[in-house]
Amino acid sequence: MSKSSNNVQWVYDTYRRFLQMFGCFVMDVPMKRYEVALNALLERKGLKNEDHMNLSDLIELVMVFKSIVDVPDDPWVQLGMAISKMMECWWSESAVKFRELHNIREDLSSAVVIQSMVYVRESGLSIRDKLLGSGMSGSHGATTGYLAFNSQQVEQQFEESKPSILYQKHALLDEMLDYSKINGLITSKGGSSSDLASIVRGLGKEIVLSALDIVCDEEKKELRQKSGDVFVKEGELITIDGATGLVYAGDLPLKRLFLNHDLRILLEWADRYKIMGVLADASTLDDAKLAFDGNPDGIGLCRLDVLIRRKSCVHEIRRLLLCDSEEQKRDCVGNLTAALQSEILDLFKVTGSGVVNFSILESSLGTFFPHFFSDDYESAVGRVAAEAKIDVVSCSEKIRKWSDTNPLLGFRGSRVAIAEPLLLQAQVMAIFGAVAEAEELDIHVESTMLVPMVVGSHEASFVIDALVHHKKSFCCAKGLTVESLHVDFGVMISTPRACLHAHKIAKCDHLSTICFDLETLTQLVLGISENDCSSYMELYLREHLLGSNPFETLESNSVGSMLCLAVMKIREANTSIRMGAIGPQCNDPKSIDFFHKERLDFISCLAVNVPAAKVAAAQSRIREFNGKDKFLSDSAFFI
Numbered sequence: 001m002s003k004s005s006n007n008v009q010w011v012y013d014t015y016r017r018f019l020q021m022f023g024c025f026v027m028d029v030p031m032k033r034y035e036v037a038l039n040a041l042l043e044r045k046g047l048k049n050e051d052h053m054n055l056s057d058l059i060e061l062v063m064v065f066k067s068i069v070d071v072p073d074d075p076w077v078q079l080g081m082a083i084s085k086m087m088e089c090w091w092s093e094s095a096v097k098f099r100e101l102h103n104i105r106e107d108l109s110s111a112v113v114i115q116s117m118v119y120v121r122e123s124g125l126s127i128r129d130k131l132l133g134s135g136m137s138g139s140h141g142a143t144t145g146y147l148a149f150n151s152q153q154v155e156q157q158f159e160e161s162k163p164s165i166l167y168q169k170h171a172l173l174d175e176m177l178d179y180s181k182i183n184g185l186i187t188s189k190g191g192s193s194s195d196l197a198s199i200v201r202g203l204g205k206e207i208v209l210s211a212l213d214i215v216c217d218e219e220k221k222e223l224r225q226k227s228g229d230v231f232v233k234e235g236e237l238i239t240i241d242g243a244t245g246l247v248y249a250g251d252l253p254l255k256r257l258f259l260n261h262d263l264r265i266l267l268e269w270a271d272r273y274k275i276m277g278v279l280a281d282a283s284t285l286d287d288a289k290l291a292f293d294g295n296p297d298g299i300g301l302c303r304l305d306v307l308i309r310r311k312s313c314v315h316e317i318r319r320l321l322l323c324d325s326e327e328q329k330r331d332c333v334g335n336l337t338a339a340l341q342s343e344i345l346d347l348f349k350v351t352g353s354g355v356v357n358f359s360i361l362e363s364s365l366g367t368f369f370p371h372f373f374s375d376d377y378e379s380a381v382g383r384v385a386a387e388a389k390i391d392v393v394s395c396s397e398k399i400r401k402w403s404d405t406n407p408l409l410g411f412r413g414s415r416v417a418i419a420e421p422l423l424l425q426a427q428v429m430a431i432f433g434a435v436a437e438a439e440e441l442d443i444h445v446e447s448t449m450l451v452p453m454v455v456g457s458h459e460a461s462f463v464i465d466a467l468v469h470h471k472k473s474f475c476c477a478k479g480l481t482v483e484s485l486h487v488d489f490g491v492m493i494s495t496p497r498a499c500l501h502a503h504k505i506a507k508c509d510h511l512s513t514i515c516f517d518l519e520t521l522t523q524l525v526l527g528i529s530e531n532d533c534s535s536y537m538e539l540y541l542r543e544h545l546l547g548s549n550p551f552e553t554l555e556s557n558s559v560g561s562m563l564c565l566a567v568m569k570i571r572e573a574n575t576s577i578r579m580g581a582i583g584p585q586c587n588d589p590k591s592i593d594f595f596h597k598e599r600l601d602f603i604s605c606l607a608v609n610v611p612a613a614k615v616a617a618a619q620s621r622i623r624e625f626n627g628k629d630k631f632l633s634d635s636a637f638f639i
Contacts, residue, residue, distance in 0.1 A: 012058040019065040022078065026085045029069050037064045079114070086112045132223060132230050132238070132247045133214035136534055138185075138192050138207030139242030140608040144251050145183035147238045149221060151176050157235075165238050167216060167223060171196045171209065171531055173367045176380060179203055179309060184240045186211050186223075186247060191530030191551065192519075192584060195367050195407050202283035202306030206242035210534035214247060223247075259293055259611065267295060267611055270618035276595065277602030278613045279355065281582070283307060288350040291607035294614070298355025298446075299347075300604020301582050304427050305363035307343045308336075315387060317368050320422060322388045322398050333426045340430035345437055353444040357515075357604070359492070360427045360449055361416040364407035369399045408520060408529075413453030413492070417463045428467060432474040435487055447487045448513050453520075454491040457504035460511065464489050468510050488512035492582075494520035499562045503569035506577050514570060516563055518583030522550050525559045551584055554591040567598050580604065589616035596620035 023029040038050065041061055047053060053061070072078055089095055090110045145163035148154045151174060154164045163183040168174070171190020179185075179199065184206040190197065191209060200207055213226040223238070224231035232238045232249045239248040259267075279300025280291035288299065308314065313336050320332035348356070370380035385395035404410025417424040428449060435445050449467060454460045467489045475482050490513030493499060499521075506514065523530060530551050540546045546555070554560050563581075570577055580602040585591040587609045595603055596617060605613045 009055045009058060012055065012062055013053075016058060016062045016065055019062065019071055022071050022082075023065070023069045026078075026081050027069050027071070033068055034065065037061070037068065083112050083114075086110070127248070127252075130230065130239075130248045130250050130252070131225075132232060132249050133211055133225055134208075134247065135186070135188075135211030135214070135245045136192065136209040137243055137245045138197050138209045139201050139205070140606050141206050141243060142239065142241040142252075142254055143183045143206045144237060144239045144254065147223065147232050147234050147236055148182070149216075149218075149234055151178075153234060154178075154181055165240060168196075169216065172371060172374075173199065176370075176383065179205065184208075184242070186214070186240060188212060188214070188216065189531065189534075191533065194531050195363055198303065199306055199309055199363070202281075202287075202303050203309065204284040204286040206240055208240045208242060208245050208247055211245075211247060212534065263611060267614055270614040271295075272618075273621045274614060274617035275621055276592075276600060276617045277580075278610060278617055279357070279580075279602050279604040280607045280610050281604050282347075282351075282607050285346060285350050287607045288347055291610055292351065294607070294610035296607075296610045297602065298357070299351055300355075300357050300580065300602060301450075302347065302356060302358050303362050304340065304358055304360050304430075307340055308363075313339050314368055317423065318384060319388050320426075321365065321368070321402055321420065322384075322390055322395060329422055333422050333429075336426040337430045337433065340427065341433040341437070344430060344434035348434060348438040348443050348445055349441075351445075355446050355448075357448045357450055357490075357513075358431055359452060360431075361413050361424060362452055364404055364410040364412040365402040365416060365420075366404040366410055367407055369403060372400070372403060408523065413494075414451050414455075414459050414463050415453060417451060417466060418459075421466065424463075424466060425470060428470050429474060432471065432485060432487060435485060436474075436478060436480065439484075445486065448490050449487065450490045450492050450513065450515050452492040452517060453494050454505065455495050455497045456501050457508060460491050460505045460508045463491070464508055464510050490515060490578075492517040493566060495524055496521075496562060499566040499569075502566035503573035506570040506573040511574075511577065513578045513580065515579070516566070516581045516583075518554065518559070518581055518585045519551070521562065522555065522559050522583070522585075525562055526550055526555065553588045554585045554594055556594055560594055564598060567600070578602070587613065589619070592616040593620045593623075 020031075020034045023034065024031050038061065041057065041064065042048075042050065042053075045053075045057060047057070072081070087110055143163075143165070145165035146157050148157060148164040148166050154166060154177060157164045158181045164181065165184045165186065166177075166182045167186045169188045171187045171194040173196045180203055182200075182205060185196075185200050186208045187196075188211055192198075192201075192207075197207055197209060215224050215226050217224065221234040222231050230249050237251040239250065239252040240246070241248075277297040279298045280287075280294070280296040281301045282288040282291045282299050283301075283303045283306035291299070308317065316332045316336045316339075320329055320336070323329060323332070369384065370377050374380065381396050381399060382392055384399070385392045388395065402411055411419070431447060431449060435447055438445050451460075451463050451467075454463065471485065471487065472482060474480075475485055489510055491505065491511065492515050493502060493505070494517040498505065502514070505511070519530070522528070528550070537546075537549060541549065548555075550559065567579060570579060578601045581595055581600055582604045586595070586603040586605040589612070592603065592613060593616065597620070603613065603617075
């Protein structure tokens with residue numbers, strides 16, 4: 001280590017830390033003995049703290065630590081002792097409490113993971129030294145960029161070819177900001193189901209949400225630890241890990257993970273046993289490439305609103321909603337259709353032949369306009385009016401028409417299809433055109449359009465009839481038969497009312513698929529806003545008021561019961577309907593087991609989680625073979 005690092009002092013510092021850790025956690029030496037020895041040396045040498053020790057001080061401390069307990073020098077002996085100690089920990093008080101909290105059976109075995117460690121203290125700076133704070137996980141990877149607090153800073157850094165990490169207090173879309181120009185996002189409030197999180201995640205960006213222990217100083221334009229001296233100023237480098245919710249000061253090294261040969265064999269076994277389709281969420285080319293590295297059964301959710309943001313089609317949507325001229329509206333529809341069709345075709349070139357499901361009209365219309373409670377609302381309206389070439393008063397009145405205070409329950413999905421049919425036309429014609437064009441390139445796509453927020457059969461029939469009409473019009477114009485264009489139609493069940501009326505919805509003509517939108521359904525069944533629950537969710541879990549976070553693991557006694565009721569009603573009404581589920585719960589093994597038992601046809605999970613979801617689906621099937629009806633919380637794969 002001394003030769004490879006060229007830093008003997010760092011090696012001795014690392015060794016004394018190892019002696020202390022091994023003595024305490026493997027050989028049961030009280031931590032107090034090491035602390036007393038360290039403090040005695042510091043006092044004798046007249047040093048303020050351990051960071052001021054030189055090489056001779058560290059060598060002396062190592063000898064003192066070695067005298068406390070005889071730690072073996074042989075690394076294989078050390079490893080054997082550490083493994084044995086970890087196995088003994090299965091019956092420790094904390095482990096027993098952990099199993100009780102997470103409903104893990106005591107008759108399951110423990111496992112020990114052995115891995116090499118990356119040393120980062122050579123520079124005198126550890127990961128812990130750089131930790132700025134933490135929040136909720138919002139994505140599946142990590143990224144580094146330069147801190148920005150507003151759209152102007154993002155634009156400036158983009159022009160300088162410097163990637164940005166944007167900080168926002170609220171999880172609200174800034175209609176003047178192009179989110180495709182950032183690398184990542186940090187918010188102090190909001191959950192993963194917000195429009196902002198869904199769109200930014202769909203753009204392939206990393207997100208940390210509800211970072212409550214990070215303080216934003218607006219005057220100094222900096223983020224800092226709530227209790228500590230780590231801070232990052234605007235324009236300085238910052239690193240976020242969307243998978244863990246951790247935020248670090250500075251530039252941390254990142255590594256792209258790939259599936260190795262052994263894991264690919266495991267996935268082949270999983271494909272052999274599972275009976276439920278495991279599809280991937282992918283609204284960008286990068287997500288599609290990542291997803292197909294894990295060989296999913298198709299794309300289960302491509303959000304067209306994400307493609308709209310990527311192609312900067314927001315301008316056309318605003319014009320469509322604000323202008324009065326039918327000619328101008330038709331022009332907007334044509335421009336929007338052409339831009340989306342090109343983007344969708346590029347996606348098909350990555351996915352190849354297979355299943356691709358699209359959610360249409362997903363975003364609330366209010367997210368395309370300034371928020372009326374924002375600080376610069378009037379100036380933002382002025383910019384939108386100038387962009388649309390209409391007067392400010394008229395623009396403000398029309399914005400109020402489309403605005404909503406709760407985007408989750410606002411102007412989106414079926415409501416947009418009914419209130420602004422031209423926007424529906426633009427999106428579906430883009431899909432039809434891309435599917436037809438892909439067919440000419442020998443890419444055979446089986447696509448389903450999913451309409452969100454359908455609450456009853458009349459609403460479903462109205463929208464499905466409109467989709468069928470557009471399909472017939474497209475095929476007639478292109479000289480195709482309706483049967484040759486492989487695009488089906490489905491709806492998303494997002495509300496308790498839709499679950500209760502699922503049998504009526506299932507009887508709608510031309511309906512092929514019903515998909516459960518678990519994010520929205522969970523919020524409406526439990527009466528919990530994911531955007532606002534971070535402040536009390538930890539308390540509810542600690543006090544056992546909830547068994548688990550319902551936005552991570554399906555709450556089976558409520559949301560699960562509602563889903564079961566709907567599934568039963570659908571099967572009784574129409575056995576040909578395909579049923580699936582989307583939402584963060586589709587990444588959770590326990591929830592996947594629930595969906596398997598309900599015999600859903602498919603689930604759609606994050607692209608990076610496809611391998612794990614496949615294994616979980618296969619485990620669920622194998623447990624049935626073995627006659628086991630309880631969920632196993634370990635990660636063993638039974639063949």
